[in-house]
Amino acid sequence: MAAVTRRLLLGSVGLAVLGGAAYGASRVVCRFVPRNHPDFFSLLELAPDGEASRRVGEALLSQSDMSLDLPRLASSLAGRPFTRAAMGETCPTSRAALVKDQCALDFAEGRIVMVDGWLLSETEAALCAGRLLCGATA
Amino acid sequence: MISDLRTGGAPAEIEGEVCVVGTGPAGMTIALELARKGRRVVLLEGGGDAYEDDTQDLYRGEVVGHRNIDVANSRLRQFGGTSGHWTGLCAPLDALDFEPREGLGGFGWPIRRADLDPFYARAQGYLDLGPYRYDWEDWRRIVPLPALPLDPSRVITDVFQQSPPTRFAEKYHGAVEAEPRIDCWLHANLTDVRLAEGSNAVSSLSVSTLEGHVATVRAKTFVLACGGIENARILLNARAQRPAGIGNEHGLVGRYYTDHMTIEATTVLLADSVDARLYSESQIYDGAELQFGLRLTPELTKRERLTTNSAFLVPQHANEIYSTDYRNHGWIAFSSMVKAFSRGHMPDRLAEHYCDAVDDLGSVATGVFRQVARRVAPPEAAHVFKLRQDAEQAPNPDSRVYLIDAKDRFGQNRIALDWRVSADDLLRLRRTHELIGQAIGAAGLGRVQLGIAETPDLDMAFSGYHHMGTTRMHSDPRRGVVDANCRVHSVENLYIGGSSVFTTGGCANPTLTIVALAIRLAERLAATA
Ligand SMILES: Cc1cc2nc3c(=O)[nH]c(=O)nc-3n(C[C@H](O)[C@H](O)[C@H](O)COP(=O)(O)OP(=O)(O)OC[C@H]3O[C@@H](n4cnc5c(N)ncnc54)[C@H](O)[C@@H]3O)c2cc1C
Numbered sequence: 001m002a003a004v005t006r007r008l009l010l011g012s013v014g015l016a017v018l019g020g021a022a023y024g025a026s027r028v029v030c031r032f033v034p035r036n037h038p039d040f041f042s043l044l045e046l047a048p049d050g051e052a053s054r055r056v057g058e059a060l061l062s063q064s065d066m067s068l069d070l071p072r073l074a075s076s077l078a079g080r081p082f083t084r085a086a087m088g089e090t091c092p093t094s095r096a097a098l099v100k101d102q103c104a105l106d107f108a109e110g111r112i113v114m115v116d117g118w119l120l121s122e123t124e125a126a127l128c129a130g131r132l133l134c135g136a137t138a
Numbered sequence: 139m140i141s142d143l144r145t146g147g148a149p150a151e152i153e154g155e156v157c158v159v160g161t162g163p164a165g166m167t168i169a170l171e172l173a174r175k176g177r178r179v180v181l182l183e184g185g186g187d188a189y190e191d192d193t194q195d196l197y198r199g200e201v202v203g204h205r206n207i208d209v210a211n212s213r214l215r216q217f218g219g220t221s222g223h224w225t226g227l228c229a230p231l232d233a234l235d236f237e238p239r240e241g242l243g244g245f246g247w248p249i250r251r252a253d254l255d256p257f258y259a260r261a262q263g264y265l266d267l268g269p270y271r272y273d274w275e276d277w278r279r280i281v282p283l284p285a286l287p288l289d290p291s292r293v294i295t296d297v298f299q300q301s302p303p304t305r306f307a308e309k310y311h312g313a314v315e316a317e318p319r320i321d322c323w324l325h326a327n328l329t330d331v332r333l334a335e336g337s338n339a340v341s342s343l344s345v346s347t348l349e350g351h352v353a354t355v356r357a358k359t360f361v362l363a364c365g366g367i368e369n370a371r372i373l374l375n376a377r378a379q380r381p382a383g384i385g386n387e388h389g390l391v392g393r394y395y396t397d398h399m400t401i402e403a404t405t406v407l408l409a410d411s412v413d414a415r416l417y418s419e420s421q422i423y424d425g426a427e428l429q430f431g432l433r434l435t436p437e438l439t440k441r442e443r444l445t446t447n448s449a450f451l452v453p454q455h456a457n458e459i460y461s462t463d464y465r466n467h468g469w470i471a472f473s474s475m476v477k478a479f480s481r482g483h484m485p486d487r488l489a490e491h492y493c494d495a496v497d498d499l500g501s502v503a504t505g506v507f508r509q510v511a512r513r514v515a516p517p518e519a520a521h522v523f524k525l526r527q528d529a530e531q532a533p534n535p536d537s538r539v540y541l542i543d544a545k546d547r548f549g550q551n552r553i554a555l556d557w558r559v560s561a562d563d564l565l566r567l568r569r570t571h572e573l574i575g576q577a578i579g580a581a582g583l584g585r586v587q588l589g590i591a592e593t594p595d596l597d598m599a600f601s602g603y604h605h606m607g608t609t610r611m612h613s614d615p616r617r618g619v620v621d622a623n624c625r626v627h628s629v630e631n632l633y634i635g636g637s638s639v640f641t642t643g644g645c646a647n648p649t650l651t652i653v654a655l656a657i658r659l660a661e662r663l664a665a666t667a
Contacts, residue, residue: 100582107579108289117588119575 040074043086044134046099047127057132059115060125073130081105083123099123140315140322142186144347150354154180154321156663157343157357159328162219163649164635164656165363166306166314167264171660173319180355181320182345184327184364185216187307188487192348196327196546197368203537203556207397207601213365217324218307220365221649223603226303227429228265228650229272229296230258232446234436235644241443242532247641248613248622254654257661261653265301266309268426272297280423283416285430286583292438293577296448298647300420300427308486326353328364329548331376331384331632339630348547359663363635363656366395366605367553370539370638373609373619373626375550385626388616391609392539396643397557398528398602399564403589404571406451406523412583417451418520431527432574433645442573444566445530446645449574453520459511460518468498469505524589525571528602530645531563539608557601564594604648609638624659633659
């Protein structure tokens with residue numbers, strides 16, 4: 001029983017060391033692997049947490065022909081130049097400015113949604129919808 | 139010289155080279171221009187020097203179509219015509235307004251804006267306006283406020299000028315009185331237009347006072363300048379020799395009535411950092427009082443098959459001192475008296491103005507309080523605006539003026555006004571607002587909430603009191619009543635002055651164009667009549 005316990009202990013430690021080494025090595029190696037891992041959730045903070053924002057979100061979700069979920073929203077925002085840059089931006093002010101630029105570009109390119117008569121850019125509506133979906137899944 | 143047909147000894151026969159009927163901006167301008175060019179003019183006016191109930195009653199009629207309009211109070215039958223009422227906002231029609239436009243029945247004017255430019259320039263003086271400059275580019279170096287930085291290929295800043303407003307009765311009474319070549323008759327109501335037997339030329343007009351003094355007026359050339367509704371009514375009533383009315387061979391007289399749809403709808407919310415002062419209040423530079431609005435470029439208007447529109451930004455202040463709901467007849471009368479006194483003049487129509495102000499003392503007191511409060515309160519820049527406009531309608535033959543059985547004291551049939559406002563008219567305006575909203579969003583300036591629903595509420599449109607189109611200009615007699623020279627197609631010597639000749643309404647208030655066309659017509663008649 002004692003032998004089993006010692007072996008088990010040594011094995012576990014060995015596994016943990018190996019696992020740790022593998023994890024450490026992976027982290028080191030992964031640094032050199034180019035990846036696109038935009039921070040979608042940080043953008044959602046830009047949508048105000050209020051009744052208006054909720055209505056905009058609901059309107060977009062109900063108007064959209066395909067069912068929108070968080071991954072779809074994230075990938076659609078990642079597909080737009082300024083929101084893609086915003087997802088990789090850590091400074092909140094620069095992030096907000098990039099999102100504003102994306103909204104302006106949406107308007108210029110006619111990507112507009114209408115909620116209660118308000119003409120809104122698809123990006124701002126998507127952020128409101130994202131916030132709503134996040135709230136629902138939380 | 140001004141005489142009154144009601145006075146004893148008034149003649150039964152009056153003669154001149156050119157006879158002009160109506161002393162509003164159209165008729166008065168034509169008469170003055172012709173006289174300056176040495177022509178002898180008989181100028182006929184149905185009303186007197188001042189307002190008279192029984193004369194004004196001749197304008198009564200029925201409203202049978204869209205209700206937000208009126209046919210009697212929106213016109214003045216007296217010396218100076220409706221210029222006694224007008225508020226003075228002016229702009230020329232845009233070059234696009236003259237062109238045939240797809241989606242608007244393909245109607246275009248048989249003249250171009252360039253044909254009118256020299257006359258517009260001269261019309262400015264008649265209406266006490268500044269220089270003939272209506273492009274923002276002409277003013278941007280002079281006016282020290284920025285225009286909204288919108289994509290110039292889509293939305294531009296539009297310029298209007300404000301007339302004092304010129305009251306033709308006050309301003310030109312002396313000139314008409316002193317002009318020996320003008321023989322002006324008051325209380326001379328036109329009651330019939332007579333064609334020479336077997337010809338297509340007018341030989342004489344019958345005129346009458348309400349008291350029954352009748353006279354015949356002979357001239358070589360005749361001009362009707364009785365306003366956008368009355369010009370059609372007179373032609374339709376002249377049935378003694380032409381059963382359908384004079385000039386009405388193709389059933390067009392009275393049709394295509396168009397007005398500006400006065401609408402305040404759609405909210406613009408601008409970011410706090412945006413400077414919109416240029417659009418919030420009128421600016422005075424270079425002797426001109428200017429007002430600025432937003433409009434789509436002609437190219438975009440054409441591409442989208444829209445009617446034209448110029449939208450003014452009306453500031454929405456939370457503070458009540460900025461509200462202008464006190465502006466009614468009383469306030470307008472009071473402020474015109476104050477303006478006259480401050481210039482050291484006696485106000486015109488003092489008794490009328492005084493009584494209007496007394497009747498509305500509450501509004502006058504509110505107005506005075508708010509005007510003072512605005513000067514002492516810290517300035518408040520507005521960031522929320524409503525779009526206010528006099529929007530164009532598409533020409534519509536079913537929108538019209540026609541005769542009804544009821545008669546006036548001269549036995550002339552009164553009219554019904556069937557003004558049509560269509561959902562399509564409002565949907566075009568909605569699309570215009572959408573495009574403005576898109577440009578505001580694209581410039582990162584703010585957001586727009588459309589105030590016109592997808593199924594529009596037609597009741598939101600009010601008449602601009604701009605009566606147009608009832609004797610429209612077209613080179614083809616089957617599509618218009620007058621030709622490019624404002625001559626009735628089927629009558630050799632009968633011309634029309636005023637906005638009834640407008641082929642399309644555009645979005646500029648009509649009087650500047652009326653006066654420009656009047657000068658142009660006078661020039662032609664002086665050369666040919
Ligand atoms: C409240 C209001 C505000 C306005 N504001 C503006 C504005 O800001 N800008 C703008 O451009 N326009 C404005 N207008 C419109 C403007 O007043 C008219 O465009 C202008 O007065 C038309 O001029 P006119 O000479 O064609 O017709 P009118 O001014 O109507 O003159 C017609 C003349 O014909 C006479 N007459 C009529 N019938 C007969 C007859 N049978 N015999 C003899 N004489 C006759 C009348 O007595 C009158 O003198 C406004 C109108 C109103 C009512």
